[in-house]
Amino acid sequence: MKKIHAIWLRNDFRIQDNPAVWNAYNQAEGDDGELLFFFHLHPDFLSSITQSNDYFFQTLQTFREYLKENNIRLQFLHGDPEKAFKKLLDVKGLASVSYAKDYTPFAKKRDELVTEMLRKKEIDVHACRGNYIHEPFEITKKDGTPYKVYTPYSKQWMQQDKNEIIKLEIEELAALSPQKAYLDKEAVAYFDEQVLPKCKRNWKRLGEEEAQKRMKHFLSGRVDHYDDMRDTPSKAGTSRLSPYLRTGAISARQIEQAIARKQSQTKGAETYIKELAWRDFYAMILHHFPETETKEFQEKFRSLDWNKDEDLLQAWKDGKTGFPIVDAGMRQLNAIGWMHNRLRMITASFLTKDFQIDWREGEAYFREKLIDHDPGSNIGGWQWAGSVGTDAVPYFRVFNPTTQSKRFDKEGEYIKKYVPELKDVPKKYIHEPHTMPESVQKEAGCIIGEDYPDPIVDHSEMRKRAIALYEEAKGD
Numbered sequence: 170m171k172k173i174h175a176i177w178l179r180n181d182f183r184i185q186d187n188p189a190v191w192n193a194y195n196q197a198e199g200d201d202g203e204l205l206f207f208f209h210l211h212p213d214f215l216s217s218i219t220q221s222n223d224y225f226f227q228t229l230q231t232f233r234e235y236l237k238e239n240n241i242r243l244q245f246l247h248g249d250p251e252k253a254f255k256k257l258l259d260v261k262g263l264a265s266v267s268y269a270k271d272y273t274p275f276a277k278k279r280d281e282l283v284t285e286m287l288r289k290k291e292i293d294v295h296a297c298r299g300n301y302i303h304e305p306f307e308i309t310k311k312d313g314t315p316y317k318v319y320t321p322y323s324k325q326w327m328q329q330d331k332n333e334i335i336k337l338e339i340e341e342l343a344a345l346s347p348q349k350a351y352l353d354k355e356a357v358a359y360f361d362e363q364v365l366p367k368c369k370r371n372w373k374r375l376g377e378e379e380a381q382k383r384m385k386h387f388l389s390g391r392v393d394h395y396d397d398m399r400d401t402p403s404k405a406g407t408s409r410l411s412p413y414l415r416t417g418a419i420s421a422r423q424i425e426q427a428i429a430r431k432q433s434q435t436k437g438a439e440t441y442i443k444e445l446a447w448r449d450f451y452a453m454i455l456h457h458f459p460e461t462e463t464k465e466f467q468e469k470f471r472s473l474d475w476n477k478d479e480d481l482l483q484a485w486k487d488g489k490t491g492f493p494i495v496d497a498g499m500r501q502l503n504a505i506g507w508m509h510n511r512l513r514m515i516t517a518s519f520l521t522k523d524f525q526i527d528w529r530e531g532e533a534y535f536r537e538k539l540i541d542h543d544p545g546s547n548i549g550g551w552q553w554a555g556s557v558g559t560d561a562v563p564y565f566r567v568f569n570p571t572t573q574s575k576r577f578d579k580e581g582e583y584i585k586k587y588v589p590e591l592k593d594v595p596k597k598y599i600h601e602p603h604t605m606p607e608s609v610q611k612e613a614g615c616i617i618g619e620d621y622p623d624p625i626v627d628h629s630e631m632r633k634r635a636i637a638l639y640e641e642a643k644g645d
Contacts, residue, residue: 172196180269181269203347209245210253215363221506221542225415225540244349270304272305383408392437395441402577403580475527490622494583495516522631565639567636
């Protein structure tokens, strides 16, 4: 009987530079064994198909189809891990399970449980490198404790040697992956009949091949101007690789090494590399401080008396605050599941400072909507904007949405794209449409209070309240 070496796919839907696939392949080659690819459908992610999950599952389906085209069958398990993995243990000859590490509190708890189950049955478990350039435990201070500030962390991050990317041939994997009967036909049916039909968005350019195309396009020129263009939402100045990173259709190592291979190391390229370091930094923070998933990193701000106004929260979600740049950002998020990092900062600052609404409300909404949702980065970004996280913006620094709008969307191109009510508003008034005289409102076809709302709050007043709120919580 041949030994079976299973690959537990999670958020690593690619063949190239996939440590889990590489490890299982080496195991199978070494003992003339076979490969088995599978995905576990965990109930916690199936209760509702959010926009974020929609993109994720459609990417999974794209990868499944790619495997099928190459005569590799993707197996499914479904249910609580204790129950679902019993189906895997029924596989005769099962010798090992390889997977890529995931450092969220949920994933670590799940992996510990499943690993214990498998090892009790004398199945080898191989926890392989995750989709980070440096794993969360790799970079520490001299005393072995984790960094809490990005700058010293990033300096050491830059100095560390980087792992080489792993190259694999799909044909060689297929040769070791005979078409076995399904482990769990009910799990396959559940995915095909209960999950996929609920994924209704028509996403374009999914999967590993498209990720490589987008990376090459970005590196062909746009990366050199990344530092100048990344904050201008009306321009195509970013890589748009983050959704592929989230689903593992591309690895962070592939991007970093592709940039490193460029002969000219421009400021734009250096800036982009720093963004990859930020991604690793926030993963490291969540790994070492798992309580920050739901609690402020800065304990002194855990007693903040947040505003619980549901109407304000809904206006923010819907992009109907009367602040054009905020509304454009939220409407873009709702429409395509993505927005520029600058807009993420503006909208997050607005919710936490202008509305004084709990950062957790915003983090949860972004988690539902972002197709590039990364737990560490999302939590870290929200705590940064809300001035409650590690290395966060000071609480007294409150983004002025109008100033931000004039600086980063000077002509109002971005605003007009996502807030069509304002498409005919003159440039003079685009950042503060409520200041239009009535005659201009009529001419622009945009009556304030009817077609587009008045500013829902007074920014100057709310800034003062926000600072007072934080100072009260700080108590010194």
